[in-house]
Structure formats: C-alpha cells, structure tokens
Amino acid sequence: MSLVLQDVRKSYREPGGRTIPILNIASFRMDAGEQVVLLGSSGGGKTTLLNVIAGITAVDSGRVLIGGIDVCKLPEAARDRFRADRIGYVFQTFHLLPAFTALENVLLGMTFSGKGANRAKAIQLLKRVGLSHRMNHRPGHMSVGEQQRVAVARALANTPVLLLADEPTANVDAANQQIVLDLLRESCREEKVALLLVTHAPEVAKQFERVEKLAEFNRPGVAPLAAGASA
Amino acid sequence: MNLASIAWKSVKQRSLSSALTSLSVALGVMLMVTVLVIFSVLDSTFSQRSIGYDLIMGPKGSPLQLVLSTVYHVNPPIENLPYRFYKEIQKDPRVETAIPIAIGDTTEQGGFPIVGTIPQYFVIDYAPNRQFMVEGKSLQKPFDALIGSRVAKVNGWKIGSTFRLVHGGNEGHVHNELFTVVGVLAPTGTPNDKSVFVHLDGFYQIQGHDKPFDEAIRRERDFFGEPPLGKAELDAEVARLKKKYSHEGHKHAPGFIEEVPELQKDVTSILLLMKSPSAAILFAGEWKKSFRPAMAINPIFPMQQLMVDVLGGVRIMLIFLTSLIVLVSGIGIFVSIYNSMSARKREIGILRALGARRQTVFSIVLAESILLCGGGGVIGLLLGHGLVFLTAPLVEMRSGIIMNPWSFEPMEAALLPGLLVLATLAGFLPGLLAYRTDVADALQNS
Numbered sequence: 167m168s169l170v171l172q173d174v175r176k177s178y179r180e181p182g183g184r185t186i187p188i189l190n191i192a193s194f195r196m197d198a199g200e201q202v203v204l205l206g207s208s209g210g211g212k213t214t215l216l217n218v219i220a221g222i223t224a225v226d227s228g229r230v231l232i233g234g235i236d237v238c239k240l241p242e243a244a245r246d247r248f249r250a251d252r253i254g255y256v257f258q259t260f261h262l263l264p265a266f267t268a269l270e271n272v273l274l275g276m277t278f279s280g281k282g283a284n285r286a287k288a289i290q291l292l293k294r295v296g297l298s299h300r301m302n303h304r305p306g307h308m309s310v311g312e313q314q315r316v317a318v319a320r321a322l323a324n325t326p327v328l329l330l331a332d333e334p335t336a337n338v339d340a341a342n343q344q345i346v347l348d349l350l351r352e353s354c355r356e357e358k359v360a361l362l363l364v365t366h367a368p369e370v371a372k373q374f375e376r377v378e379k380l381a382e383f384n385r386p387g388v389a390p391l392a393a394g395a396s397a
Numbered sequence: 398m399n400l401a402s403i404a405w406k407s408v409k410q411r412s413l414s415s416a417l418t419s420l421s422v423a424l425g426v427m428l429m430v431t432v433l434v435i436f437s438v439l440d441s442t443f444s445q446r447s448i449g450y451d452l453i454m455g456p457k458g459s460p461l462q463l464v465l466s467t468v469y470h471v472n473p474p475i476e477n478l479p480y481r482f483y484k485e486i487q488k489d490p491r492v493e494t495a496i497p498i499a500i501g502d503t504t505e506q507g508g509f510p511i512v513g514t515i516p517q518y519f520v521i522d523y524a525p526n527r528q529f530m531v532e533g534k535s536l537q538k539p540f541d542a543l544i545g546s547r548v549a550k551v552n553g554w555k556i557g558s559t560f561r562l563v564h565g566g567n568e569g570h571v572h573n574e575l576f577t578v579v580g581v582l583a584p585t586g587t588p589n590d591k592s593v594f595v596h597l598d599g600f601y602q603i604q605g606h607d608k609p610f611d612e613a614i615r616r617e618r619d620f621f622g623e624p625p626l627g628k629a630e631l632d633a634e635v636a637r638l639k640k641k642y643s644h645e646g647h648k649h650a651p652g653f654i655e656e657v658p659e660l661q662k663d664v665t666s667i668l669l670l671m672k673s674p675s676a677a678i679l680f681a682g683e684w685k686k687s688f689r690p691a692m693a694i695n696p697i698f699p700m701q702q703l704m705v706d707v708l709g710g711v712r713i714m715l716i717f718l719t720s721l722i723v724l725v726s727g728i729g730i731f732v733s734i735y736n737s738m739s740a741r742k743r744e745i746g747i748l749r750a751l752g753a754r755r756q757t758v759f760s761i762v763l764a765e766s767i768l769l770c771g772g773g774g775v776i777g778l779l780l781g782h783g784l785v786f787l788t789a790p791l792v793e794m795r796s797g798i799i800m801n802p803w804s805f806e807p808m809e810a811a812l813l814p815g816l817l818v819l820a821t822l823a824g825f826l827p828g829l830l831a832y833r834t835d836v837a838d839a840l841q842n843s
C-alpha cells in the first residue's frame with residue numbers, strides 16, 4: 167500500500183494568536199514495502215509529519231492517502247480503527263505504558279485492531295527483538311535500549327502496512343543503534359511493511375537507498391525555528 | 398487485552414488509593430447488608446404475623462394499644478375489664494375458649510413484664526401450629542411462675558428460683574410476695590420469651606391488685622351499665638363482702654389458694670378462640686356496635702401496622718443512612734479517579750495512538766470505576782454476612798434471636814445494580830475527560 171501526500175499544510179497557533187506554519191508539502195510518495203529515511207533538523211516538523219500520517223494530528227488542508235484512502239477525510243472512529251489496523255508507530259519517546267509488562271505492551275499494540283490480541287504472536291515478536299527474557303518486566307525496569315525494542319515489537323504487533331519510526335535510534339549507543347535499525351529494516355522487509363524512518367543522524371540515513379531531506383520538500387514559508395526563536 | 402484488564406492495571410497501579418476507595422464502598426455495603434439481614438430477622442421473629450387466637454377483647458379504645466399490651470406485653474393499659482365480664486364472654490356460645498390476661502407489674506430483676514393468666518394459656522398454640530414447650534411444670538399454685546427463655550438466660554433463673562415483683566405504676570414499690578419459678582418455656586421467638594407468667598390467682602393476691610370494694614362495685618356497675626347503688630346499699634354490700642372474704646383469723650397453709658373476690662379482679666384483655674371464622678367476624682362486628690365499653694378485634698391488622706410503623710420506619714431510616722455512606726464512598730471513587738486523570742493523560746493518549754477510540758478510553762475509565770465499586774460491593778457483601786456470622790452466636794445468646802448469616806435478602810440483589818449505577822455516575826465525568834483527550838497534545842506533554 168502506497169503513501170501519498172498532496173498539498174499537506176499544518177500550522178500551529180501560538181497562545182498569542184500568531185500562526186506558525188510547520189508543514190507545507192506539495193507532494194510526497196512512497197510505495198508499498200518501500201523503506202524511506204527522512205532526514206531533518208530538530209524542530210523541523212518530523213514528528214508532526216508522522217502524527218499527520220498516523221491520523222493523530224489533523225491537517226489544515228491537503229490529502230494523506232494510504233492505500234488510496236484519505237485518512238484526513240475518515241470520520242474519527244474510522245480513522246482510529248484505520249490506525250489500529252494498518253499503522254505501526256515507534257514513538258520518539260517510545261510511549262510504553264509503565265503499568266504494563268513488555269508482553270502486555272506488545273499485546274496492546276493489537277488490542278484495538280480488528281484482528282484482536284494474539285499472545286503467541288506477541289511472544290514471537292519479543293523473541294524477534296531479543297527480549298524473550300524480559301517479557302514480564304515493566305518498562306521502568308528495562309534499559310532504554312530494551313524499551314526501544316519493546317516499542318518496535320509493539321509497532322509490528324498489528325501487522326501494519328506502514329511503519330512510522332520517529333528517531334528510533336536516538337538515546338542509545340552506536341552498537342545498539344545499529345541493532346535496532348537492522349531489526350526494523352529486516353522485520354519490515356520480512357513482513358512487507360513500508361518503513362518511514364525519521365532521523366537527524368546522517369550515519370543512519372546513509373544506510374537507506376532512498377533518503378529524503380524534509381527541508382527540501384517541506385516549505386512552510388516561514389522557518390519554524392526562526393519564528394520560534396524570535397518569539 | 399480486554400478493557401477490564403486494562404482498567405484493572407490502572408487500579409493496581411494506584412493500589413493504595415484504589416484499596417481505600419473500594420474499602421469505603423465495602424464498609425458502606427457491609428453496614429447495609431447487616432441492616433438488611435438484621436431487619437429481616439426482626440421482621441420474621443417479632444412481627445409474629447399472627448397469634449394463635451382469633452380475637453382479642455379489651456376495653457374500648459385503640460386496637461394498637463390492646464395489641465401492644467396483650468401480645469407484646471408492653472404499655473399496660475389503665476382501663477381494664479371486670480372479671481365478671483370475662484365469665485360472661487366465656488359463656489357466649491360462639492366462644493370456644495377464653496383466656497384472661499392481666500398485665501401491669503415487672504420483675505424486680507431485669508424488669509420483665511409479668512403476665513397473669515391461667516394454665517390453659519400454655520396449652521393453646523402461641524402462633525398457628527406452634528405449641529409452647531415447657532421444661533418443668535405448668536402453673537398450679539398462685540405464686541408459681543413460668544418464665545420465658547430469655548428471662549431465664551438474662552436473669553440466670555432456673556426452676557426453683559424465687560423473685561419479687563415491682564409495681565408498674567408505683568416507681569420502686571416492691572411487692573412482698575415471693576414467686577417461685579416452676580417451669581421454663583422453650584424459645585418461641587415471640588414476646589413470650591421476654592415475659593414472666595404467673596397464675597392469675599397469684600396476680601390478684603399481690604397487695605394493691607385488689608381494688609377497694611366500694612370502688613370495685615362502682616366501676617363494675619358502671620361497666621355493665623347498671624345504675625349506681627345508693628349510699629346505704631353500697632355500704633351494706635361492702636360490709637357483706639368484707640365479712641365473707643375476711644383475711645383475719647386464719648393463716649395460709651402451704652399451697653392454700655386464697656380466694657380473691659371476683660369483684661376485685663379485673664383483666665387487661667381476653668384472648669378468644671372462636672368456634673368458626675364467621676363467628677369471629679360476627680362477634681367482632683357485634684361488639685363494634687355495642688354500647689358497652691369493650692371491643693373485640695382481630696389482632697392481625699394492628700400487628701402488621703405495628704411492624705410497618707415502628708420497625709419499617711427504623712429500617713427505612715437505616716437503609717437511608719447506609720445508602721448515604723455508600724453514596725459518599727461513590728463520591729470518593731469519583732474524586733480518586735478524577736484526581737488521577739491528569740497523570741493518566743499520557744496513558745490515554747498512548748491508547749488512542751494505538752488505535753483505541755474515544756468511546757473505548759471512556760469505557761476503560763468507566764470499567765475502572767465499576768471495578769472499584771463492584772469489588773468494594775462484593776467485599777462488602779462478604780463482610781456484611783461475615784459480620785452477621787460472627788455476631789450471630791452473641792445475638793442468639795443474648796436475645797434468643799437466631800440469625801442465619803447466609804440467608805440472602807431480596808434487597809441485596811438490588812444492591813449490585815445500584816452500585817453499577819453509582820459506579821457509572823462516579824466514572825462518568827473522568828470518563829468524559831478521557832473521551833475528550835487530545836491525542837497529539839497528550840503524547841507531547843509527557
């Protein structure tokens with residue numbers, strides 16, 4: 167399933183009333199199963215873009231087509247269900263639930279999809295990310311690298327068509343960085359999941375065949391950083 | 398993972414606050430269950446839906462008062478019936494059996510009511526198809542006494558124990574006459590358990606229970622609607638009676654039954670067994686229209702009214718109070734969940750980001766409230782019955798009331814749906830906060 171963005175605009179309104187444009191993307195496309203890295207500076211709107219694609223953040227205008235379905239046009243409940251069924255998301259700060267064990271966190275990744283929770287699959291995913299000995303640990307009792315891998319397992323739990331990864335390699339040392347990266351890429355390849363990975367690290371970006379620089383196709387008009395700095 | 402287990406996680410995460418709020422619900426429910434069980438026991442033992450008699454006769458007045466004195470042995474009336482009247486009623490062809498009852502004094506120890514009656518009282522069922530069981534003998538001599546099971550327990554009296562009476566109206570005045578316990582009644586679960594029965598003859602022989610002759614003559618003639626005697630006639634009659642029943646010049650041999658002039662006896666009420674139900678209705682109707690200051694009533698209606706008025710009111714009040722406790726604990730649940738909402742904003746954002754709908758996170762919060770309320774409710778039910786279980790032997794020992802801790806009240810069935818409603822109310826507003834959570838905002842600000 168392909169991802170197509172058309173004339174996507176998103177701006178935030180500051181408490182003072184000023185609007186800060188963040189996204190203005192005329193066109194962006196990636197194919198089913200494709201792996202794309204998005205390189206962008208901090209504050210450039212990477213997380214905002216992923217949230218827009220996931221249907222978590224509403225756009226001001228434009229179209230976000232996933233497999234031909236405009237996510238922005240879906241009613242909210244349908245959009246939630248679409249996200250639950252089709253999209254995997256590794257959040258920048260993982261967003262694991264602290265009260266739930268690693269296994270339960272992975273199970274939560276399937277709970278809201280139509281397929282329902284599948285314990286055997288959750289266990290298999292945790293083995294896949296090398297956490298078979300950490301399944302019943304809570305995130306608070308795990309290292310950052312381990313938490314990151316739980317987040318990856320959870321994002322893959324609902325067998326998505328598109329996996330969004332928000333700086334999944336930050337916060338860990340170079341060795342672990344490579345482990346997570348390989349894990350993500352291999353898993354996506356195996357499961358035929360399209361991978362859109364966001365980073366500001368060139369050494370991560372250079373491993374991908376297709377590298378997109380956000381700044382090159384995103385032209386919000388006013389530079390967000392400058393606007394933020396002067397405010 | 399279903400919604401309940403997600404909610405349960407959240408309950409466990411805030412275990413102290415969850416435990417305390419559920420506990421408050423549990424305590425409220427416990428009290429409510431205890432009230433319900435105790436009242437159902439009181440209802441079945443004391444309401445005594447019927448007595449073994451068809452009618453009660455007493456002076457004209459309040460049927461409720463007549464029932465209170467005759468059945469419950471409390472509130473002795475001022476007005477009485479002449480003994481001559483009792484004999485007259487006894488001869489009525491529609492009457493099968495007539496048992497006189499005289500009430501007024503209490504025991505010096507324990508303050509139990511004294512009931513003067515005749516031995517036949519114990520032959521007749523005290524409630525439909527329930528017979529008195531006596532350990533020892535029945536009443537034979539004037540100063541014999543039969544005591545109820547509770548009297549025996551509380552006062553520690555056995556066969557052979559002796560006691561004195563205190564005059565009801567006269568505060569602190571102790572009668573000299575010594576009564577002897579000759580029998581103990583088995584528990585009946587009726588006011589009989591808390592009463593002391595003495596022979597009617599003995600009852601009249603207590604000093605002061607026989608009225609002066611002149612007054613007795615006047616009152617009896619008045620009762621029967623006979624014209625009052627003139628001064629000379631009255632004096633002559635008093636002199637005649639005094640001579641006949643003179644106490645002077647002889648001593649009581651043991652077991653001697655001293656005769657008390659009929660004129661000086663009077664009874665509180667008369668228990669009637671009629672030859673047929675229709676006779677009872679006709680008889681009562683006749684007395685309703687009678688000019689004589691007496692009435693015959695079916696005790697069932699005043700007895701039921703008594704249950705509804707007295708116990709019913711207390712029960713409703715206690716249920717109301719315990720409901721308030723449960724309600725307050727419901728507010729506690731609301732406050733607890735509501736306070737946790739800001740801390741859980743991120744959690745809710747994550748669930749939404751994983752694809753949970755607004756209704757789903759609303760349901761999770763509601764489920765949490767239901768878990769706390771329902772869990773507390775179930776614990777409260779167990780605690781309540783447990784409390785009854787623990788106190789049942791004590792209550793039985795002290796009052797003779799037998800409580801079955803595992804008998805469930807129909808109202809308890811309404812308790813859980815009631816708690817469900819409470820949980821829904823308590824969880825609604827926090828649930829709404831969860832429903833309204835903006836996902837991107839919740840994820841960002843954490």
Ligand SMILES: Nc1ncnc2c1ncn2[C@@H]1O[C@H](COP(=O)(O)OP(=O)(O)OP(=O)(O)O)[C@@H](O)[C@H]1O
Pocket residue numbers: 178179180188206207208209210211212213214215258366390391394841
């Ligand atoms: N809800 C919001 N309201 C106002 N401004 C926002 C909001 N969310 C993001 N922004 C602003 O939008 C800009 C882009 O934010 P975003 O999180 O997308 O950046 P990013 O590229 O992911 O940065 P980083 O690499 O640091 O994660 C930032 O300047 C940020 O301050």
Ligand SMILES: [Mg+2]
Pocket residue numbers: 212213214258332
């Ligand atoms: Mg970011």
